[in-house]
Amino acid sequence: MNRETSRVPAPLLLPAALGVAFLLLPLVGLLVRTPWSQLGNQLAAPGVGEALRLSLLSATLATALSLLLGVPLAWVLARSRARGVSVLRALVTVPLVLPPVVGGVALFLVLGRQGIVGSWLDDAFGITIPFTTAAVVIAETFVAMPFLVISVEGALRAADARFEDVAATLGAGRWTTFRRVTLPLVAPGVAAGAVLCWARALGEFGATITFAGNFPGTTQTMPLAVYLALQRDPEAAVVLSVVLLAVSLATLLLLRDRWLGRGAA
Amino acid sequence: MSVAASVDAVRGSLRLQVEVTVADGEVLALLGPNGAGKSTFVRILAGLLRPDRGRVVVDGEIWDDGATFVPAHRRELGMVFQDALLFPHLSVADNVAFGLRTRGMRRGAARERAAGWLARVGLEELGDRRPAELSGGQAQRAALARALAGDPSLLLLDEPLSALDARTRLAVRAELRRHLAGFAGSTVLVTHDPVDALALADRVVVVEEGRVVQTGTPVEVSRRPRTDYVARLVGLALLPGTGAGMLVRLDGGGTVAVAEETSGPVFAAVRPESVALYPTRPAGSPRNVWPARVVAATPHGATVRCELAGQVPLVADVTAASFAEMGLAPGAEVWASVKASEVAVYAR
Numbered sequence: 001m002n003r004e005t006s007r008v009p010a011p012l013l014l015p016a017a018l019g020v021a022f023l024l025l026p027l028v029g030l031l032v033r034t035p036w037s038q039l040g041n042q043l044a045a046p047g048v049g050e051a052l053r054l055s056l057l058s059a060t061l062a063t064a065l066s067l068l069l070g071v072p073l074a075w076v077l078a079r080s081r082a083r084g085v086s087v088l089r090a091l092v093t094v095p096l097v098l099p100p101v102v103g104g105v106a107l108f109l110v111l112g113r114q115g116i117v118g119s120w121l122d123d124a125f126g127i128t129i130p131f132t133t134a135a136v137v138i139a140e141t142f143v144a145m146p147f148l149v150i151s152v153e154g155a156l157r158a159a160d161a162r163f164e165d166v167a168a169t170l171g172a173g174r175w176t177t178f179r180r181v182t183l184p185l186v187a188p189g190v191a192a193g194a195v196l197c198w199a200r201a202l203g204e205f206g207a208t209i210t211f212a213g214n215f216p217g218t219t220q221t222m223p224l225a226v227y228l229a230l231q232r233d234p235e236a237a238v239v240l241s242v243v244l245l246a247v248s249l250a251t252l253l254l255l256r257d258r259w260l261g262r263g264a265a
Numbered sequence: 266m267s268v269a270a271s272v273d274a275v276r277g278s279l280r281l282q283v284e285v286t287v288a289d290g291e292v293l294a295l296l297g298p299n300g301a302g303k304s305t306f307v308r309i310l311a312g313l314l315r316p317d318r319g320r321v322v323v324d325g326e327i328w329d330d331g332a333t334f335v336p337a338h339r340r341e342l343g344m345v346f347q348d349a350l351l352f353p354h355l356s357v358a359d360n361v362a363f364g365l366r367t368r369g370m371r372r373g374a375a376r377e378r379a380a381g382w383l384a385r386v387g388l389e390e391l392g393d394r395r396p397a398e399l400s401g402g403q404a405q406r407a408a409l410a411r412a413l414a415g416d417p418s419l420l421l422l423d424e425p426l427s428a429l430d431a432r433t434r435l436a437v438r439a440e441l442r443r444h445l446a447g448f449a450g451s452t453v454l455v456t457h458d459p460v461d462a463l464a465l466a467d468r469v470v471v472v473e474e475g476r477v478v479q480t481g482t483p484v485e486v487s488r489r490p491r492t493d494y495v496a497r498l499v500g501l502a503l504l505p506g507t508g509a510g511m512l513v514r515l516d517g518g519g520t521v522a523v524a525e526e527t528s529g530p531v532f533a534a535v536r537p538e539s540v541a542l543y544p545t546r547p548a549g550s551p552r553n554v555w556p557a558r559v560v561a562a563t564p565h566g567a568t569v570r571c572e573l574a575g576q577v578p579l580v581a582d583v584t585a586a587s588f589a590e591m592g593l594a595p596g597a598e599v600w601a602s603v604k605a606s607e608v609a610v611y612a613r
Contacts, residue, residue, distance in 0.1 A: 160350075162346065162348075162350055163350060163352060165308075165311075165313050165337075165346075166344070166346065166350045166352070167338075167352075167363070167367075168311075168312070168313060168336070168337035168338045169311055169313070169337055169338075169340075169342060169343065169344040169412075169421075170338075170343075170363050170364035170367055170411065170415065171338050171339075171364050171367040171368040171415065172338055172363075172364075172367040173336075173338045173367075174338075176338075176367055177338075180363075180367075181352060184352075184354040184355075185352075185353070185354060187354070
């Protein structure tokens, strides 16, 4: 049985269908143009494996860094009643709307050799960040961490805070309560946020190329490799894109089945 | 005495001013309507809220006096909430062991102790289950085991039975009674259900609008209620008035004949089963006869409880048979009579 009112009104049907086509056609086009017979050769080409490995590594490191910093930050945003928290929340989400290239420029100005922090790092420790793999990780973290923060903050707000009261009456201090009660309760939100964060980091382009450059082996991640390949060897670009598409789809499926399946779907 | 607490706090529009003491082994019930501040009070006892002014002393140890504030997790207490609030990510046994682990007991010992407590509340088979797999009654039993496992000196029960269906509530209440009898520390039970208070408590403190309006044993409180709220809860009609010898002049007008001499401000309390209803003015000369109108009728087992309006507002229980015979229904005009010896009268 279907609710009569849940049927789609006719005027919405056509735009909705066009929307689906608009989103799916490019992907279909990509798959149609993929030189499936040469897939093996292309993937084995020097540089491809390297870019893929670097992408996976840097996205994973960026996610780890985001977890380390973002979960505590989300807790503060969700629970702190201090003034200015709402301003802080707005600031934290700026990277979400900021063009990644601008983020890259900003990072460069702070962490570059002439930057405020960068010059000090250079003088004191002889550390240079731009154009290294570390710069890739930092650029990806900058862009991707807000996805994690927002997801975890939402989970924290939705979690029943009375469980924390119960934990307190059972002798658990705030830190114990956070580790043994709050964190497990919001684990699905943390996991979903981490996956989103990882997917965003994997696809990061603008901030990375600005701040970390495009050096094969150290800073050339998959998206950069795709862009570069498109100019020299379109067929290689298609192959690289298909690989990224496969990774993204796998992520999506993982998200849906594991964490979003219960509530949504 | 083991627990002494006085609290002065403002929460929203409510000013809470409550002072209680609870002896070792005693069960004190805080009885009152929703929003009276009962839960706020136990949350202050637990250290989950900090009062503006107040003093909580347990076994001679200051938990809260403005200067000293022992945080909740350092207080030796156990608390059971309305919804069992078992941690959903832990097994039932790990829930019960949680407090033991946080207080430093080794895993093996904690598990053993938790298993013992689960057996005591009749859940020995269910330790490996997830809380979501338990029924409401089972979950509340596990929550009780979790609260008691740490051997607290103060047990706080915040509406522990309210979320249960009627049949389960009966079983869990009986079980709770058994455990409270064996509990050496002090217990504070918060409830809006007089049956819980009467069945479980040694002493009842009635709280309305943030203030204590009556304190006494369950028998005292139910026989001699001091406010309309309690009277209604225990099914009595409460008639405030002024004693004048063998008569009470009611504040609302009219008089009630009583069996003992009184003077000054008094309450006259009438039990519903001692009110007789007649379709016409009864013959003979009963002294307490009033015209009344039935305003509500609710079945109560084999009897029907009729709320009466008139100069003397009463509640009457009549058998279902006579209810039908007399053709009673809301709106019916009747005569109500009570023997003077059936009216309880006590000083206000």
